[in-house]
Amino acid sequence: MTSMTTSQPPTPFVSARGISKSFGGVPALVNVSIDLIPGEVHCLAGENGCGKSTLIKIISGAERPDSGEIVIDGVSHAQINAHAAIQGGIQVIYQDFSLFPNLTVAENIVLTAEVASGRRLYSPGSVLPKAKAILQELELDLDLDREVGDLSVADKQLTAICRALVNDARAIIMDEPTTALTHTEVSRLFALVERLRARGVALLFVSHKLEEVLAVSQRLTIMRSGRQVVSGPTSEFDQRSISRHMTGREVDESRVVSDLDLTAPLALEVSKLSLAGAYRDVSFGLHRGEILGVTGLLGSGRTEIAESLFGVTPADEGEIRVGGKLVPIRTIQDAVTARIGYVPEDRLSQGLFLEKSIADNIVAASLESHRTRWGTLSRAGIATTIKQYFVGLKINAPNAQAPVRTLSGGNAQRVVLAKWLATAPTVLMLNGPTVGVDIGSKEEILELLRVEAAKGMSVIVISDDAPELVAACHRVLVIKQGRLTHTLEGDQITVDTIQERMSA
Template identity: 35%
Template sequence: MDRPLLLKIEGVSKSFPGVKALSDMHLELRPGEVLALVGENGAGKSTLMKVLSGIYSVDEGAFSLNGEPFEVTSPRQAQELGISIIHQEFNLMPDLTVAQNIFIGREPRRAGGFLSDRELNVKARTLIDRLQLPLDPKQIVGSLTVAKQQMVEIAKALSYEAKVLIMDEPTAALNDAEVATLHDLIRRFIKPDTGVIYISHRMGELKSISDRVTVIRDGQYVDTLDTAATSMKEVISLMVGRRLASDLGPEGVRDDREVLLAVEGLSTKPLLKDVSFELKVGEILGFAGLMGAGRTEVARAIVGADKISAGTITLRGVPIVINDPSDAARHRIGYLSEDRKRFGLLLNQDVNANIILSSLRELFSRFGFVRDKQARARSRELVGSLRIKTPSVAQIAKNLSGGNQQKVVVAKWLVKDCDILIFDEPTRGIDVGAKEEIYGLLNDLASHGKSIIMISSELPEVLRMSHRIAVMSEGRLTAVLTADEATQESVMHYATLRPEQSIADAIELGIAGPHESVQTTRKAREK
């Protein structure tokens, strides 16, 4: 190369008590490229990001930007150097407007220290127009979709005239159309003197957006490949260090299973309208749909986390009333939330406390006293059988990587021995290797007679795992497809069905009719 590398990292190491997070890491970002950074959970991606943004200081190692050595001491300084990072969790103030968020701390001022909202909005408008973003400077950020909030983050990052933009799992919560918009935005950002480091678990995306892929594993550099000349299977096998089988379908599909749970006319005030379906013994029932279709809401309503306004739930033919999650647990229905940090884990408690939480009273106590020995023994068993990577069951949960945290949540419900398990996005934010393990686990549970509801935004995952697929759109259940009927196209069709179209119409037009006719019908109706 005649031009110096845009960003170069050499020999970076970083240890935490008991863990070597990065060891002799290196990374080279060329000017004008999108470099994908991939690795399993716990491989060190997040640590690397935090090192680059000045949140962590390194034990050793050297950094250079355009050939100039530099040191990062604080997030602010990293920004001034031209390194901007978009974290998975946004740093936005939900009650402020788009413009206020973008220019927070740098608001244009008038004489006397007063702020000028007009000037602020004009500045934001200029920036938004330059980046061609579908945003309004005066909108309140909290009212925007996740995708648009992310655009605000990007606008904010780019307003610092960033040269290096690092994105951590930018598409984790986006649908396909939103991903395409994001990729357009990235392509517009790339100039001869800028570069993007793109961290993602979604292999398909890397192909469409990145020039090269750097693979890291266990805190160490593995390899960097040209994306165009590499198959995703190769990348994945480098990541996990072993080959993966693909093109698998659901296991153990049968149509003679008994009905275990019947949900009839389930409705909630905010969203759900007349949702009815059945869950059978030993079955994996997939729930597909777009963001906001109401899949999570169905799960929360079933376990009593949200109030229902109508509907009945029948378990083994007997109607049951579930007012809160403790009722659900008594009926042996467990719910694993999509947001494990908020709704799944006690982050500041140890692994053992998390694993035994739901079964503490029932299995590990006598006269109100906790039987710690038994509890810890059971936790250790599960840590072993689920291969949770942790130095001990006394480790604090927040020190585990995302995939291992997810396994801890799964372990909690395995101890409880539930008949019905509702997995909401069980593989979100988890690397490919850990995903395979979760899939294996779900199949295993089903084959042992557990009934599983699996909510997922990744269509290939739903299609691969589900015996049947319930599809939702805007708070309604639009179809329940068998494994044979379900294809990417048919699921997407029902997932985009507008509520004003009757289901009967849909069946008529749906799979049989050409896709476009549905679209035109919809447009005609909207007018």
């Protein structure tokens, strides 16, 4: 190996060597080593709970390793603290960006650098030019005077990247940077990543989206259950081998849809539904047992349509028929009575009681059905329901009493699903059912939906994740600027056509 290399291997800017860490006796990382090389994108891939976040925290100084060393610029440290990491030029862009929503873009970009430089006074006049300079350098267009809380997710991310660079970041770690971005925004981000690379920044990109991993990185490390499974140049991998390394088994992402009985009456019929400022004139039907995809860019109206069907923001005009009967849906209660269920986009804040147990969450929406004639609750009935879904949905937790907060994304999503399945809905709408869920759980969640659909439930999946729509949906509706522009069926449903129709 030594004699084979023709050129000197590039010196890494940051290396983590032989890092191990355990929490309360449970190993989170076992002897993991990773190099961040200037001008290179290193992808760290793995399922939820594989130890990616712990590794990032150790490199950025938020956690201390039990053993191992961190080498920055050739200097070895047994451990570093957050301040030293920032001083050393390591910046983390967290999934939530860690921005200040109440401050302006300019302040957000500059403030941390001012803190790091140990200033005591703050001059608004000198802040603006600094922020402007970085925007120009990255050829970005952001309104510096706007408050960050008013920005779109993509612009918030750009702000966070600018902030990292103002701090003279030489290594930028991005934790799941694409989760909340649409297709076009992701390509814009990748273009920016190229520019950062040209500046000689070392990037660590944490992701579990395989396409992205392949598109953006030069080097790849895959982790599974706290261990480094494999590391190497990205060119040596393909989607199949990555997902095999991530899950430890073959994962099938291919299209599996059942045959539909098209003569059966429609479970849901929507005609000429409109809501001012959100969507117009939307009509479609949903068969019994059908999985219908609804896609579109962020802000296209796809979420608003679902929210209207669930009575969150009722439609201004139009008719909704459930099982052939006209149902006016003005409130969430109306929708629940009509047996429509909705799993919202932001499941952590809207779909779950985080501090409550898995068991409580599972029965939260279906308590009414366990009412005895004395007006009390049937404990036996509740226990059966909990057991049925806890086991049936393979929720991975020591027991059903564990608080939902402790669960990983995939498991939390299963609890939300269980909650709505327990209400036995005729129509179940899921908004971004696998956002933030790793590939193994994603496949299992889609399979769950297929099974429920086969039993006669009608499912609407709202998503901009084209592979997921292809894998599970009988038909896909494309929403653009509040209008239903395309209905894709059968062979038309491919990743390419969906993405093309969405953004064209």
